[in-house]
Amino acid sequence: MKFVPSYIEGDENAPKSSPLKEFFTLAGGLLLITVVLFVVLGWVSELIVPHISTDLEKKLGSTIASQFEDDKLLESDDDALRVKRLLDRLLKYAPRKEYEFFIWVINTEEVNAVALPGGQIIIFKGLLEKIENDNELLFVIAHELGHFYNRDHLRGLGRGLTLAVLSTIILGQDSGLSSLFTGTLTTVDRKFSQEQESNADKFALELLHKTTGSIKGAMSFFEKIDRDEQLSEILYFFTTHPSPKNRIKFIQQEIEKQNYNE
């Protein structure tokens, strides 16, 4: 037998392919599927949320609220009494709901207020210090009440949980891909949240008007925030609430639409 050497190119095992194209096709497809799934789940949860009872919600909320237990000011403190008084004032004019509301003040410098499942409203001390008069505080509390009446926090829970579960199942924990997808989805989620914030603002405006006969506190509060905020407009796309300028614009439009007196 004679050995006849011949040169073979030998590329059959690894033919030329474009990995970049493949990557974009696959990643794009996956992103599309995930976003569609996410949106559909959002609609489904919108349908379910109004049927969740306040009792169930209280059970959900109690676990979260217990984390704040240690920081709460004593009930006899001036701030706590003040917010309780204002809350009671608002509740006289708020629409009926089987909620039992609790309001707390937390002694940190953060300028924020949150609404937790189960009727818990938390005001941060930093916010209290920024407030100049009772009307502004009324608006803030009314805004949080608006979140409760719209069941916003439940919607947020549903979507966030679905997102986290999906990405963990498909992509495994701590995967680079996972962070890419959660990043995309949270950006989509932000858009929903901003709409929720606007709805809460609308509710707050109406309630403020019913309670005090005017909407004095609303505008002045946001104008103050706008002056103090450092974030540029673009970054607000990624936050859960619209930029102060947009909120002011929205509130102004609402005031004109509903003919509230200043």
Added chain:
Amino acid sequence: MENLIIFIVLISLGYFAGRYAEKRHYESIKAREKASFQFPMVTFGKKVPLENAIQSAELATGSAVISIDYFKRVLAHLRMLFGGRLMAYETLVDRARREAVLRMKESVPNSTMIINVRIETSSISKSENNNSLGSVEAFAYGTAIYTDQSEKEGI
């Protein structure tokens, strides 16, 4: 947000560095294959009779370990969801095998022929919960025989 930026940086690094390294490696492989294709290497051994008497024999081995880059890893993850040809790894294994064979040939430059050639591939993966292939090792081995070189005709 920071995770996303780190991810993009890693993936670009993996893509560009990986593509460059692969291109260079393939060029080197092709050049050496062109130079050494005259050197016989066969998978049969005793079953085919050899015309010339074997004067001595020794073990010839060559191994190569090639690792994947971050970009390939991500691509593989995506592929594992949808199925299909994992082209990212195909080049990996191909390169490793060809490199191993070349190194085997180069390890016994004076021999007449390498018979009973076998190639084995194994994966060297760091234990992650992601089932990712860290790197692949190809190992080529055979018996290098030395015959009387005066007779070029026939083996």
